[in-house]
Amino acid sequence: MAGLREQKKAETRKAIIKSAVQLFSKKGFEKTSIEDIAKAAGIGKATVYTYFSAKSDIFMTYCDDELEEAFTDLKKPKDDGVTLLNQLIEFFMIKFNFITQNHEFGRQLLREMLFPKQVDEKVKEHDQRYFDFLYELFFAAQERGELADDQDLYQLSVHFFSLYLGILAGWYGGYVDSVEEIENWMRDLFSQVFKGIGR
Amino acid sequence: MAGLREQKKAETRKAIIKSAVQLFSKKGFEKTSIEDIAKAAGIGKATVYTYFSAKSDIFMTYCDDELEEAFTDLKKPKDDGVTLLNQLIEFFMIKFNFITQNHEFGRQLLREMLFPKQVDEKVKEHDQRYFDFLYELFFAAQERGELADDQDLYQLSVHFFSLYLGILAGWYGGYVDSVEEIENWMRDLFSQVFKGIGR
């Protein structure tokens, strides 16, 4: 009779995630209490902690799945005649639109991913895929002659990723309020890297 | 008798910061409770909240006070062949060292400042001071001829600030583990902006 227990556990686990996600998107992460989640899932408060180590853990588990999905959407290769600048803008705008789809979720996810309580291998793995993706973009551009030959492509990924972070912080900090503005900022900042600011 | 009250307030304020900093460095940010701080400062718990809006606000204020001094120094000397690049690195390294002097606290503060629950005018003001400071640095550099004339200096502040964020994320994400490496990254990324990456 292997698995009666296991099956139940899996169900409860799913129920917790489901209730949590519903409540998070309805009331926000901070406003949703563990007790709310437990009640909605039909279990006791303490039981939640046999499935998840902390509140944020529930959230991150859910996000792992979502991120996986988001990544597969992104895989389409770009055709020729496109510049690296435009490719980068497209790439990061997709990321931006995905993560800000739900303001509350995006905020929480960014907090967890960028400033985690302890280093999470899963997040690292995820980041790595994005960096690899960017690397390929840069490599192709270098072949096309759009980039100087001596560029460290990994460093370049970090550079653009940082700019993307700055833009996200601007969004969440209330400095930018429309998606159009976001795209403008992206274009301006990215162009700055290409051109250089010295004289 | 103008100021008996004011004077007392200023003293209490200082006492809170002093006690808080002592306790933070002895026990760590999270392990220090507001009650501990209040007791050490010889006041009631609730009184702390008439001086500071939250626990993190205490440390933020402390940082600002301390950094103020360091940064005015940075702005003054210019005759010797100091370059904008080095000024920027010094500026951000001071910030970095300060905010990461307590790992846990820095993490929490960054989360709160970059992806706040709700837009906080106090934080915006805080940011503004640093942007203004950078602006001055850029302006002086432009006068010296280190920057192209058509640069939008505000945009430049955003650019370097973003790079700084990326570096912080690298630190908290476990991608970089020594301060030396941090400085190298900073130098490399910043240089990239000056030179430009195109060809």
Place this chain on the structure above:
DNA sequence: AGACAAAGTCGAACGCAGTCGAGTTTCTCA
């Protein structure tokens, strides 16, 4: 089947950030 262990459950309790509102001190102005 029965009995012992292991795993799972959950209400109660803890520690802490932040708020409330009643009491106290300082200021102001007639």
Place this chain on the structure above:
DNA sequence: TGAGAAACTCGACTGCGTTCGACTTTGTCT
């Protein structure tokens, strides 16, 4: 100078995340 207003103080309270430990269910071995 004194009385009413304004500012300040703080113990008690609320709400929440997380842990504890007593209780219940499931699995296993003879």
